[in-house]
Amino acid sequence: MFHPTYYDVIVIGGGHAGTEAALAAARSGARTLLLSHNIETIGQMSCNPAIGGIGKGHLVKEIDALGGAMARAADRAGIQWRTLNASKGPAVRATRCQADRSLYKAAIRHIVETQPNLELFQQAVDDLLIEGGRVTGVVTQMGLAFHAKTVVLTAGTFLAGKIHIGQAQYAGGRAGDPPASTLAQRLRELPVAADRLKTGTPPRIDTRSIDFSALQEQPGDDPAPVFSYLGSSSEHPRQVSCWITHTSEQTHELIRGSLDRSPLYSGQIEGIGPRYCPSIEDKVVRFAEKSSHQIFIEPEGLDTFEIYPNGISTSLPYDVQLALVRSIKGFEHAHITRPGYAIEYDYFDPRGLQPWLETKTIPGLYFAGQINGTTGYEEAGAQGLIAGLNAALAVQGKAPWYPRRDEAYIGVLIDDLTSNGTIEPYRMFTSRAEYRLHLREDNADLRLTETGHGLGVVPQARFDALRAKREAVEREIQRLGTLWAAPNNALGAAIERQLGIAVSRETNALDLLRRPELDYAKLTTVSELGPAVERADVAAQVEVQTKYTGYLERQRDEIERQRRNEHTAIPASFDYDKVRGLSIEVLLKLKRSLPATIGQAARISGVTPAAISLLLVHIKRRN
Ligand code: FAD
Numbered sequence: 001m002f003h004p005t006y007y008d009v010i011v012i013g014g015g016h017a018g019t020e021a022a023l024a025a026a027r028s029g030a031r032t033l034l035l036s037h038n039i040e041t042i043g044q045m046s047c048n049p050a051i052g053g054i055g056k057g058h059l060v061k062e063i064d065a066l067g068g069a070m071a072r073a074a075d076r077a078g079i080q081w082r083t084l085n086a087s088k089g090p091a092v093r094a095t096r097c098q099a100d101r102s103l104y105k106a107a108i109r110h111i112v113e114t115q116p117n118l119e120l121f122q123q124a125v126d127d128l129l130i131e132g133g134r135v136t137g138v139v140t141q142m143g144l145a146f147h148a149k150t151v152v153l154t155a156g157t158f159l160a161g162k163i164h165i166g167q168a169q170y171a172g173g174r175a176g177d178p179p180a181s182t183l184a185q186r187l188r189e190l191p192v193a194a195d196r197l198k199t200g201t202p203p204r205i206d207t208r209s210i211d212f213s214a215l216q217e218q219p220g221d222d223p224a225p226v227f228s229y230l231g232s233s234s235e236h237p238r239q240v241s242c243w244i245t246h247t248s249e250q251t252h253e254l255i256r257g258s259l260d261r262s263p264l265y266s267g268q269i270e271g272i273g274p275r276y277c278p279s280i281e282d283k284v285v286r287f288a289e290k291s292s293h294q295i296f297i298e299p300e301g302l303d304t305f306e307i308y309p310n311g312i313s314t315s316l317p318y319d320v321q322l323a324l325v326r327s328i329k330g331f332e333h334a335h336i337t338r339p340g341y342a343i344e345y346d347y348f349d350p351r352g353l354q355p356w357l358e359t360k361t362i363p364g365l366y367f368a369g370q371i372n373g374t375t376g377y378e379e380a381g382a383q384g385l386i387a388g389l390n391a392a393l394a395v396q397g398k399a400p401w402y403p404r405r406d407e408a409y410i411g412v413l414i415d416d417l418t419s420n421g422t423i424e425p426y427r428m429f430t431s432r433a434e435y436r437l438h439l440r441e442d443n444a445d446l447r448l449t450e451t452g453h454g455l456g457v458v459p460q461a462r463f464d465a466l467r468a469k470r471e472a473v474e475r476e477i478q479r480l481g482t483l484w485a486a487p488n489n490a491l492g493a494a495i496e497r498q499l500g501i502a503v504s505r506e507t508n509a510l511d512l513l514r515r516p517e518l519d520y521a522k523l524t525t526v527s528e529l530g531p532a533v534e535r536a537d538v539a540a541q542v543e544v545q546t547k548y549t550g551y552l553e554r555q556r557d558e559i560e561r562q563r564r565n566e567h568t569a570i571p572a573s574f575d576y577d578k579v580r581g582l583s584i585e586v587l588l589k590l591k592r593s594l595p596a597t598i599g600q601a602a603r604i605s606g607v608t609p610a611a612i613s614l615l616l617v618h619i620k621r622r623n
Contacts, residue, residue: 166317
């Protein structure tokens with residue numbers, strides 16, 4: 001008889017990792033339970049209400065290409081949209097939206113509540129059930145036991161969370177939410193290596209107390225970009241502007257004079273914070289030569305008066321926060337609605353994870369999100385999707401799956417974490433990927449959707465949409481390749497007349513499109529070329545694939561070369577001590593990381609190509 005406390009997959013935590021994990025597991029057919037502290041906070045953005053940005057936008061597109069929720073929710077919640085790096089090459093262009101915090105949360109909750117195979121339950125998880133070394137379920141705060149074949153933990157900043165504002169400190173998972181202290185204590189007894197990290201957030205300000213006449217307006221792009229491959233800008237709510245202001249010398253003076261009261265500098269906070277999203281006190285100390293820092297003033301939503309001043313994250317005492325805010329142009333009479341704070345929390349060394357995010361020491365237990373040392377909704381969502389999918393695959397007796405570094409930013413993220421670990425909050429950048437030209441935002445669906453469909457995580461309708469797009473792109477490339485302009489034919493004459501380009505030899509339309517001064521829109525104004533494709537995404541794909549053919553082919557060759565050894569498995573029982581010629585440093589690093597493949601081993605810092613050759617010889621001899 002069906003017992004409601006038995007599931008295939010249990011996901012702990014309804015944040016960005018947890019919702020994607022639960023949705024992915026359920027989409028792939030596993031009976032899934034999502035347990036979270038509070039159903040009202042499912043999909044809550046703990047910090048800045050924005051999705052995407054450089055490197056992060058790529059992750060959002062990949063989550064979408066694999067059927068995830070983040071892009072669809074952002075399309076319904078984005079109130080200011082921009083394409084960053086729009087004037088640069090397609091590899092580094094990135095979509096970002098400022099989101100209405102409530103609309104985003106509502107969209108995620110709707111997607112979660114309408115997902116078949118997925119049940120929700122509001123309870124804090126206090127313990128894991130482990131039998132014979134394997135996870136078998138969880139126990140909640142009120143003593144309820146839920147059993148499952150696999151468990152995905154996505155507790156975010158909540159594990160032993162400690163909030164700091166000046167010298168004041170108290171236990172919390174984030175402002176307004178309780179920490180997960182009992183579970184954190186229990187996890188510290190298990191064979192998973194834990195440490196502390198910290199992150200922070202700025203004070204929020206009432207819009208009505210800001211003098212906008214002193215500030216620089218930053219409207220969104222028109223037309224607004226879209227995140228989901230199945231989305232449309234008609235889904236976007238009303239659009240608003242962001243604004244820009246700057247800190248002043250007076251701000252910096254105030255901060256310098258209060259450092260002795262900062263928990264960061266008094267030694268009260270031990271965890272390391274995010275390098276690329278530092279607190280304002282960190283910026284003033286580290287970049288002492290700068291007299292001003294930029295602040296983006298970002299609305300928190302359409303129906304609220306609160307704004308998020310991006311760039312002044314702080315854990316200084318409240319009186320200093322108020323004074324520093326009021327020293328900023330336009331904020332002279334600002335009313336703070338919520339103080340800024342820092343939070344310290346437990347995270348686990350991600351080198352203790354398999355590349356499919358299962359813990360190496362407790363089979364059936366998966367970790368995803370901030371607890372693996374990352375920062376950001378997008379990084380969390382990406383890991384959640386992979387962990388949830390693999391938890392479901394394991395239940396179905398199928399082999400694990402994770403994308404390679406040359407297939408997806410998700411592959412780069414997971415490989416960086418599981419091979420090298422991290423001692424500071426890790427965020428994604430395009431510079432972390434070797435094969436940037438391949439891993440573009442515009443082709444995440446072409447890279448991943450078919451594989452996702454095969455794995456059961458991408459529904460048929462999305463796969464059909466991909467096929468239609470791929471066929472349209474191929475058709476158009478083929479068509480352009482058959483249209484020849486020559487000095488003495490009608491097309492050649494039209495090109496010369498309408499585009500001012502001399503046609504001195506026979507050349508087809510694809511070659512013309514490769515010319516730097518032409519893009520698809522301009523080329524297809526020549527009516528002799530026949531009707532252009534109507535879909536903007538198809539036209540963009542035709543243009544990128546044609547213009548960058550040479551570079552893409554060269555990168556493909558390089559990927560092929562790397563791939564030959566990338567997936568050579570290193571057996572779990574492999575005895576590194578038996579490999580003659582490895583230096584002590586390399587030996588220690590390999591034994592600590594226990595890489596699953598030669599590819600992973602090669603990316604551990606300090607592991608040389610010579611060491612890799614020795615490993616390969618030894619593995620081949622063993623086989
Ligand atoms: P979370 O979003 O934290 O979700 C965790 C979920 O698990 C919550 O729903 C919680 O209730 C639930 N939960 C936890 N423990 C239990 C339990 N025992 N039982 C049941 N449910 C449980 N990111 C940036 O990119 N830039 C920033 O500047 C930035 N600043 C931040 C500042 C602060 C103060 C905070 C708190 C976060 C900040 N972040 C920032 C990080 C961003 O919020 C996280 O990266 C992201 O939310 C992580 O997603 P997650 O799913 O791993 O965890």
